[in-house]
Amino acid sequence: MRTIGILVIASTLLLLPVSAQNRLRVLISVDMEGVVGTVTGDQLGPTGFEYGRFRDFMTREAVAAVTAARAAGATDIIVTDAHGNGENLLIEQFPPDVRVIRSWPRQLGMVAGVDQQVDAVMFIGYHASTNNVKGVRAHTFSSGTLTKVTLNGATVSEGSWAAAIAGHFNAPVIMMSGDDAAIAEVRSAVGNIEAAETKRTLGFHSAMTITPQASYDLIAARVKAAMARRSEFKPYKVTTPVTVEISFKNYTAAETLAFLPVFERVDAHSIRYRAKDMVEAEAIRTFITTYRPDMTP
Ligand SMILES: [Zn+2]
Numbered sequence: 674m675r676t677i678g679i680l681v682i683a684s685t686l687l688l689l690p691v692s693a694q695n696r697l698r699v700l701i702s703v704d705m706e707g708v709v710g711t712v713t714g715d716q717l718g719p720t721g722f723e724y725g726r727f728r729d730f731m732t733r734e735a736v737a738a739v740t741a742a743r744a745a746g747a748t749d750i751i752v753t754d755a756h757g758n759g760e761n762l763l764i765e766q767f768p769p770d771v772r773v774i775r776s777w778p779r780q781l782g783m784v785a786g787v788d789q790q791v792d793a794v795m796f797i798g799y800h801a802s803t804n805n806v807k808g809v810r811a812h813t814f815s816s817g818t819l820t821k822v823t824l825n826g827a828t829v830s831e832g833s834w835a836a837a838i839a840g841h842f843n844a845p846v847i848m849m850s851g852d853d854a855a856i857a858e859v860r861s862a863v864g865n866i867e868a869a870e871t872k873r874t875l876g877f878h879s880a881m882t883i884t885p886q887a888s889y890d891l892i893a894a895r896v897k898a899a900m901a902r903r904s905e906f907k908p909y910k911v912t913t914p915v916t917v918e919i920s921f922k923n924y925t926a927a928e929t930l931a932f933l934p935v936f937e938r939v940d941a942h943s944i945r946y947r948a949k950d951m952v953e954a955e956a957i958r959t960f961i962t963t964y965r966p967d968m969t970p
Contacts, residue, residue, distance in 0.1 A: 706800035707851025709888035745900030802830035808854035833862035
């Protein structure tokens with residue numbers, strides 16, 4: 674009986690598809706303000722005169738992370754386009770087995786695609802929060818409309834917010850790239866993750882940058898280092914239920930949202946809500962920054 678049992682187990686293992694065995698799933702979320710050389714709107718959107726070249730740099734930074742992650746054992750890689758219109762990455766530059774998430778709105782925002790099967794998360798091209806006095810193009814979710822976002826009472830950057838969503842699914846953030854201010858801010862919340870500093874902030878619209886090739890090499894090296902010590906990183910868990918406060922540049926968004934019982938008006942520019950977890954907190958946050966009654970189609 675015992676021998677038969679072992680044989681059954683052994684043959685079952687052999688019959689299992691590779692996907693059920695040693696898969697190592699990595700999600701790479703890619704923003705643009707922290708990409709090498711980006712400093713102004715000239716690089717960051719389709720109307721900027723340097724956008725075409727910089728979306729190529731952005732893509733190559735992501736590809737550098739993908740290539741290094743695969744060399745270090747990643748078997749399944751999802752890349753999310755997490756900047757602007759969500760249509761920046763040049764998808765033809767990625768290896769054929771990579772999946773790319775594009776455009777908005779979408780559940781789980783910048784880390785769409787994360788689930789309990791994802792083993793590690795990386796942030797490429799991330800930037801500091803709108804409350805950071807340093808940081809190139811520092812903002813939180815919307816540079817045009819929001820002046821502050823807090824999570825459980827502390828100001829939060831897009832990076833630490835996204836890390837908390839990943840943490841809900843037990844996926845640790847292990848590496849990021851961006852300017853020095855962005856890296857310091859995420860590390861202060863999430864811990865001492867590996868980081869590739871693509872530029873030194875000199876102000877909101879100025880930086881001392883490394884060159885694109887140096888950035889690809891640095892990102893590859895830091896991804897390799899992060900994968901090597903992957904077991905050291907813990908998921909970023911926040912206390913639940915979560916309390917979120919959002920401050921708007923203007924008045925009427927806060928006033929109108931407070932008509933709904935889910936929102937409390939904290940001050941003239943701010944609302945507060947509670948959510949049972951980060952998934953719900955992100956869904957409500959997405960609604961707040963997306964919904965307009967004249968949306969089409
Ligand atoms: Zn962005």
